[in-house]
Amino acid sequence: MYRRSRMTGRTRKVLIGVAAAALAGGAFAVSTGMSSAGESCAGLDTALQNNLTFIAGQKANPDALSDARIANRQAVVDLINQRRATAGCTGDVQAQPPAQAPAQPPAQNEGQAKPPAQDQGQAKPPAQDQGQAEPPAQGGGDVVCKGSTVTLSGEGGAPAASSGTFPIGTTLKVTNLDNNKSITVKVATPSGSCVLLNNAAFEEVREAGKFLIRRAVIERVG
Numbered sequence: 001m002y003r004r005s006r007m008t009g010r011t012r013k014v015l016i017g018v019a020a021a022a023l024a025g026g027a028f029a030v031s032t033g034m035s036s037a038g039e040s041c042a043g044l045d046t047a048l049q050n051n052l053t054f055i056a057g058q059k060a061n062p063d064a065l066s067d068a069r070i071a072n073r074q075a076v077v078d079l080i081n082q083r084r085a086t087a088g089c090t091g092d093v094q095a096q097p098p099a100q101a102p103a104q105p106p107a108q109n110e111g112q113a114k115p116p117a118q119d120q121g122q123a124k125p126p127a128q129d130q131g132q133a134e135p136p137a138q139g140g141g142d143v144v145c146k147g148s149t150v151t152l153s154g155e156g157g158a159p160a161a162s163s164g165t166f167p168i169g170t171t172l173k174v175t176n177l178d179n180n181k182s183i184t185v186k187v188a189t190p191s192g193s194c195v196l197l198n199n200a201a202f203e204e205v206r207e208a209g210k211f212l213i214r215r216a217v218i219e220r221v222g
Helices: 003-036 041-060 066-087 199-204
Strands: 142-144 161-163 171-176 180-191 216-220
Touching: 041 066, 142 180, 171 199, 180 199
Parallel strands: 161 180
Antiparallel strands: 142 216, 171 180, 171 216
């Protein structure tokens, strides 16, 4: 009788342990599901489309820096796709088609006199090539990642940045030269670009309707 009671006690302990493990596993699954659900598919899809559109534009009109820009953006695309998969996003995201060039007028007859070119005496403004030298620093920091464009990462939360160049905790100041707006943020997550701004930070400095800052000054200030 004593041995039977002792075996019953062991069996009870095993059953209690199994039940506790099942409860712990269920809690882990719930917490993981909520973490994935916390991602915004709309924000991730927008960020993915912006980066795919940028890559398509670089391939259509390449220059000396296109390969490096495409490599950086492809790393960002891979990261966003991983996060979309975790969040359960299933939308088919494609690059936006390039703007159609206006139709060219028919060639003039060689026998006709061509009108004189207009504004021949006016100097043309320099092209805003991304490979140009950056203007002086705006906030007293060291200008870094010269020629880099800035877009958004699709991340939510308070204003922050992600970077593949600087470690987490680095303070960067990003200035949009097209509207002279700037923001100072800390690097919170890694990415494949010099700097990507999350949704809140990008809203502070972007021009209305634009998802890419082509003329930016990036400074390391801390």
